[in-house]
Amino acid sequence: MENKGLILINTGNGKGKTTAALGTAIRAWGDGQKVLILQFIKGGWKYGELNAIQALNKLDQRIEIRQMGDGFVFHNQEEDEETFQKKKALAKEGWDMVRREFESGNWDLIVLDEINYAIHFGMLNVDEVLELLNNKPERLNVILTGRYAEPKLIDAADTVTEMTLVKHAFQKGIRARKGIEF
Template sequence: MANLEKGLIQIYTGNNKGKTTAALGLALRAVGHGYHVFILQFMKGRQDYGELQGLKRLEPECRIEQYGSPGWVLKGQAKETDRREAREGLERAREIIMSGEWDIVILDEIINALWFELIPEEKVMELLAQKPEHVEVIMTGRNASPQLIEEAHLVTEMVEIKHPYELGIQARKGIEY
């Protein structure tokens, strides 16, 4: 198995689309170079996301698991099932990161799970501090905290300049999901 010499911490944040797409693009590139990628999606439980089917074609070098309900979570109104799913996802992330079997671990929407108070930020910070040297961790989601930004080596903010929603164009299969 090819291991990275030095795994960094990356964040894709901001209010515009493209965070998950950027992380999945990195996964595709990494698999092309022989790396092993594990993707954990927080707050996503729908089965119609195109990446779920597309990434199956990259197995066993790339795997994806979801930890979330199919519906929406409202800030301050999270259900216990939402918190439980997020805690299970974080525990699974710990197992994957510490296993030594994966070069790159993508924690898709974990920053949203933090913002919605589904999991405590200190648990994520502990995990980042304990990650093995060779594991790259990519986190996505809106509203990255100053503490997370400080810990990361690379932070990219997706800034909306123009969006199809402004024209009344809804999310499109294969493009936004």
């Protein structure tokens, strides 16, 4: 059991899901493990954690981050169906990459950042995700992040952490701050 990879989920409406996953990724990297971070939804812009992971990768190529989206998804609110379908196609391309990387055996930890959103918004199929998790390489650790974690995934996980929003600066009209939220 000592070498069995774990499935972890960071979910909930509070801040810190990705940050916690990236902290674990850096911990694993610091322990000599190979880490891949695949970001669904996020993409098309630079932010602090992307710069930090890229700097670590230059030191030692055991950690890598890949953006697979083109930005946040607010389906049925601010974007038209054509835009959503383009984002869904990006998620499908990302999912194909996830499957290849799971099968490659190259990684000790794979973070699937914002995958819960991609599933919730119908960009990915929860049963396909569950099947991949159930058949992952024995030693591979996986972290899934994002709001709206599906009950099937929660049941399959070894550890689930729910971030709860108590208070946020945004509620006072304070916009997201570089270095804090992104």
